[in-house]
Every structure is written in structure tokens, then in C-alpha cells.
């Protein structure tokens with residue numbers, strides 16, 4: 001990691017400006033969202049290098065000239081737009097806000113899932129509980145509620161979750177099937193996307209998904225729709241309950257974007273239970289986004305920001321970890337890392353683990 005290791009090279013004057021950007025950050029965020037929502041960035045983009053004047057923009061939009069005016073003037077201040085005489089022209093940051101699917105996915109997730117709940121960050125930090133979760137529903141953590149979230153919010157949550165794992169899955173399949181596993185146990189298998197990717201890649205493999213009941217219903221429906229119901233099996237569980245059995249007989253245990261949903265002590269307990277059912281030659285493959293393993297500072301920013309979603313909304317006690325934290329827990333659970341591969345998909349790391357002899 002080449003960043004975060006020295007003071008920023010920035011003048012006091014510019015640093016003071018950066019501090020003001022933070023002070024007004026929620027306002028900038030909502031302005032960006034509304035510029036997108038009301039199509040204003042798109043209309044300005046359509047007008048190319050000559051740009052578009054306020055009255056024309058208002059004519060093309062459902063908003064009043066006043067409403068468009070406050071948005072686009074703040075758009076100038078945020079560096080999304082610039083002025084050419086009286087016309088507003090799309091600048092580079094505006095271009096990426098409009099066209100970059102990662103920015104869109106992160107923005108929708110932040111708005112729909114996190115925005116209201118983050119008001120409770122302070123209380124969440126003090127109590128170690130996701131005090132903002134009540135903005136979405138009445139559950140102890142977000143996970144039992146995933147399948148019951150209102151449609152728009154559910155869409156943003158799943159698009160966010162899938163965006164990152166989908167980018168990793170394609171390059172992972174050949175790696176995961178290197179040792180030709182016959183039975184894969186997908187721990188926290190969610191909607192069954194990985195299970196379906198595996199059954200599509202290998203026409204013999206059997207996949208068991210361990211998850212909470214709400215998610216498993218969705219996953220099994222997806223498996224049936226894909227015509228692989230006889231090769232995808234449901235293992236209903238709550239991994240926070242140490243008394244519940246762990247699926248045995250897996251050649252390969254798969255935990256993708258899963259351990260970050262738990263605190264360090266919960267991770268240790270889950271890993272110990274996995275190690276206890278693993279055969280001497282079983283593998284445990286962990287796919288995570290560690291903030292210290294990001295090739296670019298932008299990645300570390302997104303990963304560290306996501307931690308606060310866990311704090312205020314998801315469960316109050318988990319985060320996107322530093323790789324050293326997970327490596328320590330893996331060893332404490334009686335496992336060792338056989339292979340450690342960075343830069344998979346969008347900043348994922350694959351840890352291939354085995355039981356210590």
C-alpha cells in the first residue's frame with residue numbers, strides 16, 4: 001500500500017477548503033443525487049461542449065427554474081460542471097458520476113440503505129448496535145430482513161453486494177475448480193449467484209448453500225429457475241448460534257464477502273466450526289476486500305466507507321478488515337493460508353486455507 005503513509009501534500013489554504021467540503025458533504029451528496037435523478041447531468045451532457053443555459057435546462061426538466069438553478073450552481077462548486085459564458089458544461093467528475101456504474105451503485109446504496117440510518121452513527125458507535133437499522137425495519141441485524149426490504153432499497157442493497165462479487169466471480173471459477181471439488185459449501189450464499197456460477201462452470205459439482213431462511217428461499221427459487229435444483233442444496237442455519245450444526249463433507253468451503261458481516265470473536269467461532277468439519281484435504285476459500293490490500297486509494301476509500309454501513313446499519317460490530325486481522329483469526333482457528341492472491345475483480349483478495357496438520 002503506497003498511500004496513507006505520509007502527510008498529504010496540501011497547502012493550509014486548500015486543506016481549509018477540503019474541511020468545508022466535509023462540513024457540507026451530505027448536501028453535496030444529495031445535490032449529486034438530484035442532478036442525476038432529475039436528468040440534469042444527462043441533459044447538460046447531451047448539449048456537449050457548448051453546454052446548456054438555465055432556462056433551457058428548466059424547460060427540459062420537471063423542475064422549476066429556481067430548483068434547477070440551486071442544483072446546477074452547487075454542481076459548479078462541486079466540480080461537476082463549469083461555465084462557458086452563460087452555459088453549464090459537463091466537467092470530468094460530472095461525466096464519471098453520470099457514466100461510471102461503480103459510482104452509481106455506491107450512490108444508490110448510500111442513499112437508499114445508509115443515508116437515514118447514518119444519523120444514528122454516534123449512538124451506534126457508543127452502543128455497538130446498529131441503531132440506524134430501524135430506518136429500514138425491526139430486526140437485530142440487517143440479514144434476517146434482507147428479503148423483506150422495500151423493493152427500491154432491496155434493489156440498491158443487492159446491486160451493491162453483487163457489483164463487487166460479480167466482478168470477481170468470473171476470474172475465480174478456474175482457480176476454485178483447480179482441485180476439482182465435487183461438493184462446494186457456500187457459506188452465506190445469499191441469492192445463489194455463486195452456486196449458479198459453479199453449477200454452470202462444472203456440470204457435476206454439487207453446491208450446498210448455508211444461510212438464513214429468508215435468503216435461502218430466494219436462492220433455492222433461483223436454482224429451480226436455472227434448472228439446477230437437484231445440484232443446489234439448502235442448509236438453513238444461523239451462524240451466530242454456535243449450537244447449530246455446520247454442513248459437513250465439503251471438499252471446498254466458500255466464504256465470499258461473508259466474514260466482514262461479523263465481529264472478530266464471531267469470525268473466530270465460525271472459522272473454528274468450519275475447521276472442525278473440514279476433512280484433512282478440504283479447502284476453505286475466503287474472498288474479502290481488505291482496505292490495506294487495495295491497489296488504489298479510491299478502493300481503500302470505498303472499503304473504509306463501507307465499514308460504517310456495518311457500524312450504523314448492518315450489525316453494529318463488524319467491518320471491512322485489515323488483512324492482518326483476518327490472518328490472525330484464521331491461524332487461531334487451526335487453519336493456515338496456503339495461497340494468498342490479491343487484485344481479483346475489484347480489489348478482492350482470495351485466501352486459500354487448509355487445516356493445520
Ligand SMILES: C[S@@+](CC[C@H](N)C(=O)[O-])C[C@H]1O[C@@H](n2cnc3c(N)ncnc32)[C@H](O)[C@@H]1O
Nearest residue numbers: 143165188189190211212215238239240256257
Ligand atoms: C454480504 S452477503 C454475501 C453474499 C455472497 N456470498 C456474495 O459474495 O455476494 C452476506 C450473506 O451472509 C448471510 N448471513 C449473514 N448473517 C448470517 C447468519 N447469522 N447466519 C447465516 N448466514 C448469514 C446473509 O444472509 C448474506 O446472504
